[in-house]
Amino acid sequence: MTNPTTETDxxxxxxxxxxxxxxxxxxxxYNIKDIFQDNGGKYLxxxxxxxxxxxxxxxxxxxxxxDGNEYEIKTVNIELTDQFSTHHHLNPVILEKYRKVxxxxxxxxxxxxxxxxxxxxxxxxxxxxxxxxKWHDDGGKDINNPKVPLKYVMExxxxxxxxxxxxxxxxxxxxxxxxxQITKKVN
Numbered sequence: 001m002t003n004p005t006t007e008t009d010x011x012x013x014x015x016x017x018x019x020x021x022x023x024x025x026x027x028x029x030y031n032i033k034d035i036f037q038d039n040g041g042k043y044l045x046x047x048x049x050x051x052x053x054x055x056x057x058x059x060x061x062x063x064x065x066x067d068g069n070e071y072e073i074k075t076v077n078i079e080l081t082d083q084f085s086t087h088h089h090l091n092p093v094i095l096e097k098y099r100k101v102x103x104x105x106x107x108x109x110x111x112x113x114x115x116x117x118x119x120x121x122x123x124x125x126x127x128x129x130x131x132x133x134k135w136h137d138d139g140g141k142d143i144n145n146p147k148v149p150l151k152y153v154m155e156x157x158x159x160x161x162x163x164x165x166x167x168x169x170x171x172x173x174x175x176x177x178x179x180x181q182i183t184k185k186v187n
Contacts (some may be wrong), residue, residue: 031056042075045113046106049161061101072103076150079110079174083147090143091135095128104160105153107171115169117157124148 007015020035027035027044031054035041043062047054052063052071061070074084084105087094103124105117121128131146150171162169 030054039075041111042106042108042113043073046073046075046104046116049113049116050104061097063104070101072098072101073106074103074148075106075108077110078107078114078150078171082150082171082173084150084153085145085147087143088145090131090146091140092132095132095135098124099128105148105150105157107150107169113161113163115159115166116161117153118160119153119157123156127152 023041023044024035027033027040030044030047032040032044032047033056035044043054046052047063050063050065052065054063062073063071065071074086076082076084099121101121103119105119107114127146127148131143134146135141135143154169154171159169
């Protein structure tokens, strides 16, 4: 076995890859076909923590509990943004589906789950009404991925999970770093 302190990145990858396969095997049991796509690895953790299942389909709500209740699940990496994405083609049909289910919102710091909030449809109605009005005002044009701010979730959601030993979730917005300008080389 290679000494982990002297191994190359490629050697480290080869050493770790069997564990990634094992992680994917676990995800497959939960109908998650790719842990690296569509937050698959994060969804796996949430399904296990919350005791939910999924059929793996891209249509319908994200998960179901043992009583048959359906849920929407949204994740965000708070090192990148503090808003949850919703749906790429939001319209009244999707909103009607959303109005029938509770939502779980899960902020991650990179890959580390920080907290899980649950929100009832009544707590989401502020956004449902706003989005529905926008859809009508824009002549029935689907809305591309409207966001739900983490701040709103923290103010209106119920904490249903925190890491062991953690008593509350506190969010501090990351400091903005200077963007690197990339220019094309002209031949």
